Amino acid sequence: MYRYDEFDEAFVRERVAQFRDQVARRLDGSLAEDEFRPLRLKNGLYLQLHAYMLRVAIPYGTLRAAQLRQLARIAEEYDRGYGHITTRQNIQFNWPKLKDVPDILGLLADVEMHAIQTSGNCIRNVTADHFAGVAADEIEDPRPLAELIRQWSSAHPEFSYLPRKFKIAVTGAAEDRAAVRVHDIGIRIVRHPASGEVGYEILVGGGLGRTPMIAKVVREFLPKGDLLAYLEALMRVYNLEGRRDNKYKARVKILVHEIGIEEFRARVEAEFARLDGPSINADPAEQARIAAYFAAPAYENLLPESGTFEAARAANPDFAAFVEANTFPHRVPGYAALTISLKPIGGAPGDITADQMRVVADLAERYSFDEARATHIQNLVLPHVRKADLFAVWKALVAADLATANAGLITDIIACPGLDYCALATARSIPIAQAISTRFADPVRQREIGPLPIKISGCINACGHHHVGAIGILGLEKSGKESYQITLGGDPGEKAALGDILGPGLSADEVPDAIERIVARYLDTRESGESFSDAVRRLGPAAFKSALAKEVHDAA
Amino acid sequence: MPPETAITLVTREGLKPDRFRRDLETSAPRLVPLDTLENALASNGEIGVEIANTVKAEALLPHFDRLALIAIAFPAYGDGRGYSLAKQLRALGFTGTLRAVGPLIADQFHYALACGFDEIELPAANAARQPEPQWQAALAQRSLSYQRGYDQPGNILERRRARRGEG
Numbered sequence A: 001m002y003r004y005d006e007f008d009e010a011f012v013r014e015r016v017a018q019f020r021d022q023v024a025r026r027l028d029g030s031l032a033e034d035e036f037r038p039l040r041l042k043n044g045l046y047l048q049l050h051a052y053m054l055r056v057a058i059p060y061g062t063l064r065a066a067q068l069r070q071l072a073r074i075a076e077e078y079d080r081g082y083g084h085i086t087t088r089q090n091i092q093f094n095w096p097k098l099k100d101v102p103d104i105l106g107l108l109a110d111v112e113m114h115a116i117q118t119s120g121n122c123i124r125n126v127t128a129d130h131f132a133g134v135a136a137d138e139i140e141d142p143r144p145l146a147e148l149i150r151q152w153s154s155a156h157p158e159f160s161y162l163p164r165k166f167k168i169a170v171t172g173a174a175e176d177r178a179a180v181r182v183h184d185i186g187i188r189i190v191r192h193p194a195s196g197e198v199g200y201e202i203l204v205g206g207g208l209g210r211t212p213m214i215a216k217v218v219r220e221f222l223p224k225g226d227l228l229a230y231l232e233a234l235m236r237v238y239n240l241e242g243r244r245d246n247k248y249k250a251r252v253k254i255l256v257h258e259i260g261i262e263e264f265r266a267r268v269e270a271e272f273a274r275l276d277g278p279s280i281n282a283d284p285a286e287q288a289r290i291a292a293y294f295a296a297p298a299y300e301n302l303l304p305e306s307g308t309f310e311a312a313r314a315a316n317p318d319f320a321a322f323v324e325a326n327t328f329p330h331r332v333p334g335y336a337a338l339t340i341s342l343k344p345i346g347g348a349p350g351d352i353t354a355d356q357m358r359v360v361a362d363l364a365e366r367y368s369f370d371e372a373r374a375t376h377i378q379n380l381v382l383p384h385v386r387k388a389d390l391f392a393v394w395k396a397l398v399a400a401d402l403a404t405a406n407a408g409l410i411t412d413i414i415a416c417p418g419l420d421y422c423a424l425a426t427a428r429s430i431p432i433a434q435a436i437s438t439r440f441a442d443p444v445r446q447r448e449i450g451p452l453p454i455k456i457s458g459c460i461n462a463c464g465h466h467h468v469g470a471i472g473i474l475g476l477e478k479s480g481k482e483s484y485q486i487t488l489g490g491d492p493g494e495k496a497a498l499g500d501i502l503g504p505g506l507s508a509d510e511v512p513d514a515i516e517r518i519v520a521r522y523l524d525t526r527e528s529g530e531s532f533s534d535a536v537r538r539l540g541p542a543a544f545k546s547a548l549a550k551e552v553h554d555a556a
Numbered sequence B: 001m002p003p004e005t006a007i008t009l010v011t012r013e014g015l016k017p018d019r020f021r022r023d024l025e026t027s028a029p030r031l032v033p034l035d036t037l038e039n040a041l042a043s044n045g046e047i048g049v050e051i052a053n054t055v056k057a058e059a060l061l062p063h064f065d066r067l068a069l070i071a072i073a074f075p076a077y078g079d080g081r082g083y084s085l086a087k088q089l090r091a092l093g094f095t096g097t098l099r100a101v102g103p104l105i106a107d108q109f110h111y112a113l114a115c116g117f118d119e120i121e122l123p124a125a126n127a128a129r130q131p132e133p134q135w136q137a138a139l140a141q142r143s144l145s146y147q148r149g150y151d152q153p154g155n156i157l158e159r160r161r162a163r164r165g166e167g
Helices: A006-027 A033-041 A065-078 A098-110 A143-153 A224-241 A252-259 A261-274 A284-292 A307-315 A317-326 A354-367 A387-399 A430-439 A443-449 A508-525 A532-539 A541-555 B034-042 B057-066 B081-091 B106-114 B124-129 B132-140 B156-166
Strands: A045-047 A052-056 A082-085 A091-093 A168-171 A185-191 A198-204 A216-223 A327-329 A335-340 A351-353 A372-374 A380-386 A454-457 A471-478 A481-488 B008-011 B014-017 B030-033 B047-051 B067-073 B097-101 B119-121
Touching (some): A006 A098, A006 B132, A033 A045, A082 A354, A143 A168, A198 A224, A216 A261, A224 A261, A224 B081, A252 A261, A284 B156, A307 A317, A307 A387, A317 A327, A317 A335, A317 A443, A335 A387, A351 A354, A354 A387, A380 A387, A430 A454, A430 A508, A443 A508, A471 A508, A481 A508, A481 A541, A508 A532, A508 A541, B014 B132, B047 B057, B047 B097, B057 B081, B081 B097, B081 B106, B106 B132
Parallel strands (some): B097 B119
Antiparallel strands (some): A045 A052, A052 A091, A082 A091, A471 A481, B008 B014
């Protein structure tokens, strides 16, 4: 894991002092609220429906035990004892007081954390594959790349007042677990087809929100050393040319869409050609310095299979079900990556209590080389657990109510905070997730249905990524009532697709029945071993329309 | 018409009176809009041009050797196009004075200077609300930076490189 050197540390401390001063200047009237707002947003501080919300960055989702314990302390001392993992691998606290925020930022700096650029019209927290360094299908660990971009984008003098927010995701694997095609910039680590050299494929103009779009390739192969100069060129084109007349048309996806990817590429390449790369890029020694922090931990030489593990699995069906749903193959024999689901049946997706954070911290320290990850699916991961230790970890998770065996299943629902917290929301999200989760609580039935990612957004801004849910649910407000639109066939991965709207909106009460009918249609029509997403791809969303029809008829 | 109020500029070295005037009948250096630039350049005296942040940097390239000042409008402080335009003008070789004109705030001072600006011209009300010491204080809050190629102090990558060289 990356560790701050004295410069990183001093940089973050300066930002804390600066924010403390900004709060003071707001309170004495030097700064108007309009002027203060972007400043607080650039430190992750929102004003929500009921209170301030502080969004803390977890760069590319990676956490150490000491950091988790500090988050637990902040949750207890400054919040109501819990935090909320977001769809950008961050954590949000929903109830801090403005006057306390500089102190909270100080506590974060004590453990090499910050809330820099988790909001505002700037480059946001860079996200990465949560199985980085673990997955066997990886060309290279994407985290050194993400860390380099984190540093480069921090308080960037030229790109801190962009037309709109800007999100970057990176992956080094063949399977896209980072949703790079629905980001403003997606970066894939690739091998050059001819030379075999490792470099980057750059995608641009993806995004969700009210105008969802799949990203397009703007550069097929960028040599690694050219990254920062290329990003500078691309960001400059966007900063100068991106629309500022309408905030809903200000994302780079709209610029790419309006001028076309060829023209956008030509402008970026022209700017890139003018730049003096060597005076901008990080030199190889700096790249190597960062990469060294992500060297593989000291794995033991283990047999691929563990006798104790297999025995425990055979003797304990609950443990076996947990292993089946929540473990991911590790590239190193004898190890597994473990998903800790933050989606208990009927719970609020992504919420975690301070006590649970401490349990995960202890487990990470003891069993996973002091490392945990936050995922954009709003779960946590212990990336490097010996198979022989899985049973002990599971028992500890059971005791902490953290052993829900549903990773990737129908109750592993992404949901934004929605109208329960958010000032932008037009409908509730969490209660819809809870109702669906409760409806499909039966673990046997969940396993029979198989992987089925449901994603729920409480407004058109799509923080719950509903466009790329196998089943997406969008909460809107229609004549004073909440109305939920169902989409089908979305996919955030390498087969990226946006879901099709299935029919007219439903009331909150009707949603679980509608999901039930869609699932029943799938179970009736699936071919052997065919996942929900594959079935929708084969049959087309229209084949599921009639499943919704009865609901609509009843609603009319 | 009342006489033009003397404009005060915020600079790295502190407040500074504006030598340039926007009225046409002046013997002082003149600041003119882009559409009258050709005429103004035909006369003697120091000339500055005031441009919107949508003007292409290359459009001014032919005039660089005659222009003492380029003033870039910031229509709102959240509109960051001026930073990129300034960076491009410097990259194209403009060595005269670069001015940001608009309701910037002290916290943006560092960014403006880093992108190549020399001075900020504030609306009077903004200047009154944010006294000069706040600008210098905001600058002092930023002693370190990660980006190379910008005019800002404490480049972390260079420092790391220096340390590696020493080690």
